[in-house]
Amino acid sequence: MSDRAGLDFPRPLTTVDVVIFAIKSDALQVLLVQRPDTESEPFPGAWALPGGFVDIAGDRDLEACAVRKLKDKTGVVSPYLEQLGSWGSAARDPRGWSATHAYFALLGEHAAGGALAADAQWFTIGGEKVKPKLAFDHAEILQAAIQRLRAKVEYTSLPAYLMPPEFTLPELQRSFEIVLGRPLEKSAFRTRMLTADLIEPIAKMRKGPNRPAQLYRLKKAKAPVFFARTFNPPE
Amino acid sequence: MSDRAGLDFPRPLTTVDVVIFAIKSDALQVLLVQRPDTESEPFPGAWALPGGFVDIAGDRDLEACAVRKLKDKTGVVSPYLEQLGSWGSAARDPRGWSATHAYFALLGEHAAGGALAADAQWFTIGGEKVKPKLAFDHAEILQAAIQRLRAKVEYTSLPAYLMPPEFTLPELQRSFEIVLGRPLEKSAFRTRMLTADLIEPIAKMRKGPNRPAQLYRLKKAKAPVFFARTFNPPE
DNA sequence: CATGCTTAGTTGTACAGTCCAACTAACTTA
DNA sequence: TAAGTTAGTTGGACTGTACAACTAAGCATG
Known part of the structure; x- marks a missing residue:
């Protein structure tokens, strides 16, 4: 089934997600966006990591897609952006087999104090999570990002x-x-x-x-x- | 263009590739496979990392796909498998925008001594590369894997x-x-x-x-x- | 003005683990 | 037996982390 001679087979949905960290109010915070509150969308109204589908006509590569999605929500370019990992399975999205390429970014205090997109908000991290229940497997991705960041800070x-x-x-x-x-x-x-x-x-x-x-x-x-x-x- | 309400937009080709390391003949070696020698395939006859398309009907998740592709070529399950990173761009594959989720595996001496698939062969690593010129961006992925492995061995x-x-x-x-x-x-x-x-x-x-x-x-x-x-x- | 408190910056010592040189242990060969 | 080789051990130097204690520089209070 793999390495098919033709390319007429179903492909995974492919997204990029960005875990954006900052320190605000003497605490580590992460930027979340609220999903559209429409019944036709998975996890309507739920909070999620910023991200979305790769645009193969407009995004040169994965990192360019990550930079774009970060800028969409914060208006800035991050001084530090690192690939975190990828998650892909039949179970992550009710619309079908999907994969995401996750990155994490660190925003300086001034950049993190600027205006956000209307659907975006900073949340304080407690332990390895945030208060709201997150859409998709974003809680798992956030946890991985927190663990990665903490491990590297050592x-x-x-x-x-x-x-x-x-x-x-x-x-x-x-x-x-x-x-x-x-x-x-x-x-x-x-x-x-x-x-x-x-x-x-x-x-x-x-x-x-x-x-x-x-x-x-x-x-x-x-x-x-x-x-x-x-x-x-x-x- | 991103976060489209419908899902009728082009998606990246999605593959999983595995960098399989072993020590043989007192040297670090990596397993490569030879691509089909047909004109309709990109990089015909070239050596490449084991891997290929995600089968969304058969692969539960990305790691399962990696385990399957490793087993296809070596006949064994690796005692160590780690996600390396992902590469995705318009430029990696002449067939179109594509992304790969790369893993690296470490095989013990006994497992590495077993029979391989007919198209697979061990190559000695020199510096951060192998002798043959590799297909796609696999030389870059191999280099990243070698650097990752060496950094972690420290x-x-x-x-x-x-x-x-x-x-x-x-x-x-x-x-x-x-x-x-x-x-x-x-x-x-x-x-x-x-x-x-x-x-x-x-x-x-x-x-x-x-x-x-x-x-x-x-x-x-x-x-x-x-x-x-x-x-x-x-x- | 003196005293006490607080944070910024400094210093001496102990510690774990890496490196080096030198050593002892156990074998083989001439 | 002596020499060579690899396996395993030991004492001392080094690096950088932790700790306790100290000095420096401000502020508030009596």
Whole structure:
């Protein structure tokens, strides 16, 4: 049945979905969109990850489709976009066998504060899920994205993409802690960040109610940094 | 154009491809299949990764499709199968917009020594490629798989899946070195393997021309072990 | 003004695990 | 027996994480 000489066989429905993360209100949040509330649609009115069908006439490749769908809902281009994985089966969509190519994106604080499409909204992540029940297998995809992000935060600089353009080291540490859901040891964190080729100080301090803090910014065109060792796991 | 109310729009061709690794002749090898030598097929007679179209009537999900295609060519089920990623674009296949969901598999020495389908053959990997020019974008997929495998070998126990049922520690170390393409430090390697919950000694020694070596086997139903730290990078 | 509190930044020490050199153990060959 | 080889072990140096304790720099209060 596979590798048919002709191409006249049924093909899976093919979509791209994007898990878009940001830190808002001191919490990790994800962008969801509300599906149309019409009876002819699967999961009417339910919340889902942004995404939809691949347009083979307009999308050059999968990543271009992901970039398009992200921009449709947020109006911006993400500083970090990574392919998460794909899900495909007979069971995911009542309309028939379907597959999705999932990506996850990290939005900086300023980008995440902008206007959204009318059907889009930020939701706070609790554990490995959100409050609303999600359409399709999107809860599973969201969980996979959260697990992937958290695993990579243990040994990379990924949360730097969630920061505003200028930030202090304690603020950066806080972003790691929010994603991971646990405190990190300050001196090890500082050593890690200051010895990596990642950030540079700017000639400005953050004034607050206590001691002023040095402001930093990401170095130009910065790819994520990989560290040789993870933070120690929580007990 | 996306999220169309109806489903009467063109869909991408959808395939699953599997990068199957094994160690044979003291080298990392990958299984390739030769495409049909007919003019009506794209890349006639060229070597390609095992795979092909998703059969939406017979394949429950993407992974089932991958397992089927691996078994078609090798006759066995792999002890380790991991999703690698997906590639989809207008440019990969002259027949039209297509997407593939790629997996990589690790075959133990015994499984890799068995009979193959008539069109399949093992090829030695040099650097991040093989000698033959591959069909479609399979050279790119193979490169991604090799990079993924090597990156994960720095901090996991993955090469254990490439071993025969019984092995010595120096043999296990050799498998890591073959995949990584560089020597590893013996005492650190032994500490790593013996303190992980991965292998157990059996009541048998390997007799050879020098000192006898203790034989080990993988502990039952063993998921890969993750280590907190990578081996030090080569200079 | 002094004191206490808070957060920013720093420092010395302990620890786990990687690397290296050197060693002992167990075999084979000349 | 000596030399060579591989298997297995050990002490010390190194890296970077965690911890406790400290100094620095502000603010509020009495």
